[in-house]
Amino acid sequence: MPTMIKANVHSFLNTLIPAYQPIIGADHFEVIGFELLGRHKDTNHEIQSLGPFFSNPSISTSRKQLMDEEIRNLGIDAFYQSKLWKQNKQLFININPDYVTESVHHRLLRKLTQFGNRGADLSSVVLEITEQSSSLHHQAFMDQIRDYRNLGAQIALDDVGKGFSSLDRIAHIEPDLLKIDLKLVQKSTHSKSYQHVLHALSILAQRMGSDLLFEGIETMDELEAA
Numbered sequence: 768m769p770t771m772i773k774a775n776v777h778s779f780l781n782t783l784i785p786a787y788q789p790i791i792g793a794d795h796f797e798v799i800g801f802e803l804l805g806r807h808k809d810t811n812h813e814i815q816s817l818g819p820f821f822s823n824p825s826i827s828t829s830r831k832q833l834m835d836e837e838i839r840n841l842g843i844d845a846f847y848q849s850k851l852w853k854q855n856k857q858l859f860i861n862i863n864p865d866y867v868t869e870s871v872h873h874r875l876l877r878k879l880t881q882f883g884n885r886g887a888d889l890s891s892v893v894l895e896i897t898e899q900s901s902s903l904h905h906q907a908f909m910d911q912i913r914d915y916r917n918l919g920a921q922i923a924l925d926d927v928g929k930g931f932s933s934l935d936r937i938a939h940i941e942p943d944l945l946k947i948d949l950k951l952v953q954k955s956t957h958s959k960s961y962q963h964v965l966h967a968l969s970i971l972a973q974r975m976g977s978d979l980l981f982e983g984i985e986t987m988d989e990l991e992a993a
Contacts, residue, residue: 785842800857889919
């Protein structure tokens with residue numbers, strides 16, 4: 768991790784760039800929205816992922832919260848300007864419960880309210896729970912989810928099928944959308960057992976009234992498995 772990133776986060780904020788990864792709907796195999804991702808320009812003006820920044824244990828949580836909130840604000844503004852919401856495309860915004868303090872939560876509520884007041888349909892915003900944090904079970908976080916839903920935003924769970932806690936997360940949060948872990952899809956292309964797991968998840972989603980989504984599909988075998 769470059770020293771510049773750790774030592775001068777405020778200057779680093781000026782290099783941030785929102786990026787968007789297509790999300791494929793399972794029903795019609797078409798792009799239904801885009802996931803907001805964080806990127807930055809390095810000193811050579813090359814585009815780099817923010818993954819190393821967020822995974823670096825030597826960087827404080829407060830700095831990660833600052834970066835997370837800034838890329839989210841940039842991404843919402845760029846999505847509005849793109850007018851993709853007018854084409855019924857959704858914006859998926861990653862939410863790490865450990866980064867969303869009470870003050871961050873209220874600022875995000877104001878940002879989403881502004882987005883709606885400018886004419887955008889807030890149902891085009893999907894807040895995607897990304898971490899298997901103990902905060903998921905805190906009443907304060909569940910209250911935050913309720914606030915987002917009351918505005919019209921949808922809730923998604925990421926990496927469904929990854930680890931043993933997925934079913935507990937699904938039951939606790941009751942998401943509007945389930946995003947299937949790509950590794951589960953990849954394994955299903957060579958294994959009947961994993962195909963059965965995917966089928967079971969699709970039935971679960973149907974019974975809960977949740978949509979099933981896949982990301983990172985790169986081959987025809989993966990598309991057919993999905």
